[in-house]
Amino acid sequence: MKLTNHYIFRRSLQLIPVLLGISIVAFLLLQLMPSDPAVVVLRAAETPTTPEAIADMREKLGLNRPLLIQYVDWLWHVLRLDFGQSFVTGKPVLQEVMNYLPTTLMLMSCTIMLIFIVSLPIGILAALYRDTVFDQVSRLFAYVGVSMPSFWLGFLLLYVFSFKLGWFSVISRGSIVDWVLPSITLAFAPAAVYARLLRGSMLESLNQNYVLYARARGLSERLVVLQYALKNALLPVVTVFGLNFAHLLAGTLVVENVFALPGLGRFAVQSILNRDYPMIQCYVCLTAVLFVGVNFIVDLTYGYFDPRIRFGKQEL
Amino acid sequence: MRKALFRVLLVVAAAVMVVLPSCTQPSFQSSTTQTSTLTFSWSQDVGSLNPHRYGPSQMFAQDLVYEPLVTYDRGGKIQPALAESWKVSPDGKLITFQLRKGVQFSDGTPFNAAAAKANFDQILQNRKEHDWLGLVQEIDRVEIFGDRTLQMYLKNPYYPVLQELTLIRPVRFLSPKAFPDEGTTAKGIKTPIGTGPWTLADYRKDTYAVFKRNENYWGQKPALEQVTVKIIPDSETRVLAFERNEVDLIYGSDEISLDAFRQLRDSGQYIAEVSPPLNTRALSINSSRGATKDLKVRQAIQHSVNKDAIVAAIFYNTEQRADTYFSKEVPYANVGLRPYAYDVDRAKALLDEAGWKQRAGQAIRQKDGQSLMLDLSFGGDNKVDRAIAEAIQADLKIVGIDAKLLGEEKQAWRERQASGEFNLIFNETWGPPYEPQAIVSSMRVATHADYAAQQGLSMKAEIDRKIGAVLTTINKEQRQQLYRDIFTTLHEQAVYLPISYSTNIAVLHKNLSGFEFMPQAYQVPINKLSKSKPQHSL
Numbered sequence: 001m002k003l004t005n006h007y008i009f010r011r012s013l014q015l016i017p018v019l020l021g022i023s024i025v026a027f028l029l030l031q032l033m034p035s036d037p038a039v040v041v042l043r044a045a046e047t048p049t050t051p052e053a054i055a056d057m058r059e060k061l062g063l064n065r066p067l068l069i070q071y072v073d074w075l076w077h078v079l080r081l082d083f084g085q086s087f088v089t090g091k092p093v094l095q096e097v098m099n100y101l102p103t104t105l106m107l108m109s110c111t112i113m114l115i116f117i118v119s120l121p122i123g124i125l126a127a128l129y130r131d132t133v134f135d136q137v138s139r140l141f142a143y144v145g146v147s148m149p150s151f152w153l154g155f156l157l158l159y160v161f162s163f164k165l166g167w168f169s170v171i172s173r174g175s176i177v178d179w180v181l182p183s184i185t186l187a188f189a190p191a192a193v194y195a196r197l198l199r200g201s202m203l204e205s206l207n208q209n210y211v212l213y214a215r216a217r218g219l220s221e222r223l224v225v226l227q228y229a230l231k232n233a234l235l236p237v238v239t240v241f242g243l244n245f246a247h248l249l250a251g252t253l254v255v256e257n258v259f260a261l262p263g264l265g266r267f268a269v270q271s272i273l274n275r276d277y278p279m280i281q282c283y284v285c286l287t288a289v290l291f292v293g294v295n296f297i298v299d300l301t302y303g304y305f306d307p308r309i310r311f312g313k314q315e316l
Numbered sequence: 317m318r319k320a321l322f323r324v325l326l327v328v329a330a331a332v333m334v335v336l337p338s339c340t341q342p343s344f345q346s347s348t349t350q351t352s353t354l355t356f357s358w359s360q361d362v363g364s365l366n367p368h369r370y371g372p373s374q375m376f377a378q379d380l381v382y383e384p385l386v387t388y389d390r391g392g393k394i395q396p397a398l399a400e401s402w403k404v405s406p407d408g409k410l411i412t413f414q415l416r417k418g419v420q421f422s423d424g425t426p427f428n429a430a431a432a433k434a435n436f437d438q439i440l441q442n443r444k445e446h447d448w449l450g451l452v453q454e455i456d457r458v459e460i461f462g463d464r465t466l467q468m469y470l471k472n473p474y475y476p477v478l479q480e481l482t483l484i485r486p487v488r489f490l491s492p493k494a495f496p497d498e499g500t501t502a503k504g505i506k507t508p509i510g511t512g513p514w515t516l517a518d519y520r521k522d523t524y525a526v527f528k529r530n531e532n533y534w535g536q537k538p539a540l541e542q543v544t545v546k547i548i549p550d551s552e553t554r555v556l557a558f559e560r561n562e563v564d565l566i567y568g569s570d571e572i573s574l575d576a577f578r579q580l581r582d583s584g585q586y587i588a589e590v591s592p593p594l595n596t597r598a599l600s601i602n603s604s605r606g607a608t609k610d611l612k613v614r615q616a617i618q619h620s621v622n623k624d625a626i627v628a629a630i631f632y633n634t635e636q637r638a639d640t641y642f643s644k645e646v647p648y649a650n651v652g653l654r655p656y657a658y659d660v661d662r663a664k665a666l667l668d669e670a671g672w673k674q675r676a677g678q679a680i681r682q683k684d685g686q687s688l689m690l691d692l693s694f695g696g697d698n699k700v701d702r703a704i705a706e707a708i709q710a711d712l713k714i715v716g717i718d719a720k721l722l723g724e725e726k727q728a729w730r731e732r733q734a735s736g737e738f739n740l741i742f743n744e745t746w747g748p749p750y751e752p753q754a755i756v757s758s759m760r761v762a763t764h765a766d767y768a769a770q771q772g773l774s775m776k777a778e779i780d781r782k783i784g785a786v787l788t789t790i791n792k793e794q795r796q797q798l799y800r801d802i803f804t805t806l807h808e809q810a811v812y813l814p815i816s817y818s819t820n821i822a823v824l825h826k827n828l829s830g831f832e833f834m835p836q837a838y839q840v841p842i843n844k845l846s847k848s849k850p851q852h853s854l
Contacts, residue, residue: 034728035727035728035731040727088372089364089372090503090504099521099522100522155552155553158553158556159556162556162560163556163559163560166560169560169562170553170556170557170560170562171357171546171548171557171562171563172523256549257549257550257553258550258552258553259553260523260546260547260548260549260550260553262520262521262522262523262547266522266549267522272725273697273725273726273727274372274727275727
């Protein structure tokens with residue numbers, strides 16, 4: 001038990017430099033942007049950009065201070081969840097972001113659930129019934145999944161299920177049903193990939209000695225497959241999932257556009273187009289933290305799937 | 317055992333396909349079955365609806381809630397609105413408005429001279445924000461007499477005062493109770509409360525805005541009780557929602573593609589309309605940068621673009637070819653300018669004269685070892701402008717000009733307009749009631765592409781002087797003469813490449829009646845619409 005704590009503790013410590021690095025990048029983004037933030041604020045307020053007005057605004061935004069001071073000041077505010085005010089609306093950035101976050105979180109959760117509901121059974125069955133018709137169909141599913149662009153898939157789903165069949169409304173109506181088509185769109189490609197991946201690793205672990213040994217012990221086939229083979233086979237799938245999470249987040253933009261959902265992706269693009277730097281910084285930090293957080297959880301699950309990781313280098 | 321597992325997993329997989337879709341209500345009320353509500357869709361959030369501010373508030377929504385003193389009717393006629401009548405003093409520097417009796421803001425506050433003055437004061441305290449608009453710069457002060465008389469004193473006899481009072485922003489009236497506790501309305505407002513026919517009833521950012529009919533409205537009340545604006549960013553989704561009867565009306569110029577418009581129109585199931593010409597799609601040609609400094613090169617560009625082909629291929633003839641920067645319908649603009657005809661030989665001859673020679677075997681003309689390269693800038697997210705830019709690029713290639721396309725996002729494109737770092741840049745006119753006075757006025761301000769484009773003209777100072785004069789002369793003949801001079805000079809100097817007169821398009825279901833286009837481009841004609849039960853059943 002102590003050792004487990006130790007592993008989590010070790011892993012959490014590693015987060016600190018990562019998060020610091022993220023904050024530096026997010027802060028420096030502002031310096032690297034093509035337009036002067038002072039000019040952007042003035043333009044957003046429809047104020048003429050005379051040299052005096054720009055100088056005043058630079059002073060007001062504190063852009064004349066040394067970079068390091070600016071960074072520390074910014075970080076201090078960010079640690080207290082104060083990302084400043086939006087250049088465009090003048091409201092606190094965090095409040096604006098909170099308008100959009102629930103939609104994206106909901107979309108992500110539905111999608112992740114769907115990915116596992118679909119890819120686990122398909123992956124396991126394709127491995128158990130290798131080279132049967134089912135396996136071939138799952139292979140086809142994988143090919144289609146990875147090659148279909150999500151905006152096109154989303155539109156097709158809308159066309160078929162909303163327009164032709166009338167099962168769903170095109171415009172969201174504020175019920176749970178709204179999430180079905182968007183999460184199918186977003187889950188389609190990853191589910192196809194993970195199913196394929198799981199099939200491969202399942203086949204590998206079914207050939208391991210411990211599976212043979214488990215069968216020799218006369219354990220039920222269900223126990224052998226789920227407890228012995230699957231648990232080990234899930235490791236690579238979970239790793240890829242952690243890494244692909246960012247991809248999934250980026251994919252929400254397209255889906256939010258097609259399905260008219262007010263989510264973070266749309267918000268981010270709008271902010272970029274408006275040059276609303278505080279909003280962009282907040283978005284970068286938020287998604288980075290989400291990504292790091294998911295990977296942290298993924299790492300912790302390794303300990304569950306493979307106790308050797310939990311116990312460090314110590315041999316069992 | 318394997319079989320059992322297989323069955324269990326199969327059931328789980330099947331559940332996704334079966335259970336989730338069956339969660340839906342088998343038949344939901346489609347919006348067209350309710351005759352008192354209209355669903356409209358728009359690509360962007362309606363914004364905070366502050367009447368004294370600009371983006372990100374959407375003009376059509378501001379127009380639903382707030383009203384002007386006077387309105388703009390087709391052909392430039394000024395009609396009474398919140399002001400019943402008005403009188404202009406002989407020297408043109410004092411306008412006396414009689415305000416309408418019995419008008420209330422939707423929160424019950426009476427609209428009287430004091431409320432009107434309070435709004436003017438808020439606007440005038442932020443003059444800098446409105447420096448593009450001559451009206452706000454020219455107002456000296458506003459005074460009131462009694463409850464219904466408002467006197468507006470001007471610094472100069474600025475003639476377009478009434479036209480500019482009709483604009484959707486910034487001179488419209490907010491209930492004084494909705495003013496912020498501290499500071500001016502430039503910082504924000506409490507709630508959007510106006511005198512207009514609609515009130516904002518419900519709002520969720522980037523999702524929807526619901527407008528209810530203002531039951532205390534002084535004028536002709538709308539037939540509909542409620543208008544729901546659904547925010548749908550994707551135009552193809554909008555078309556699907558429309559075809560599914562979830563949206564009643566599509567309106568605007570960029571809300572759906574012209575391909576989709578043509579398809580809906582040709583299906584014959586809907587009413588599809590094209591508005592009269594509104595504003596001019598044009599490019600500014602920079603007279604102070606690179607090869608386009610030369611008048612002959614600018615003229616050659618005018619002759620080499622095949623506008624008829626663009627109108628046919630890109631607009632499916634829903635727009636008319638434009639020969640002049642301002643259409644003849646624009647007040648004072650019918651001055652008999654001679655169009656630059658599409659004439660490739662003439663263009664080539666002009667370029668030869670300018671010293672840009674095409675050697676055998678070379679596609680691009682050269683002069684002193686330099687190739688004839690031009691920067692053509694457009695907003696990269698504007699699909700129509702992109703298509704036009706590509707057509708122009710191909711046309712220019714024929715005469716030996718290499719146009720480099722710069723498709724950038726909106727903000728960068730705007731910055732380029734202001735900085736003048738372009739040879740050719742897209743720069744639409746603003747349509748009535750801004751034309752011609754507001755655009756001509758803005759030609760003097762360095763943040764507009766017009767200014768950058770004209771900067772290299774030897775007579776720029778003279779043009780600016782005439783612009784100053786034309787806006788403040790009270791003599792109508794003199795005004796016409798000055799406009800004639802300005803338009804003729806700009807046309808002869810070839811600093812604008814007009815392409816077409818753009819239009820609004822509208823598609824609506826056949827159970828809607830009373831549709832007509834509005835005189836201003838950014839108004840959506842909802843007030844006169846009424847709705848009956850759909851003839852076809854779903």
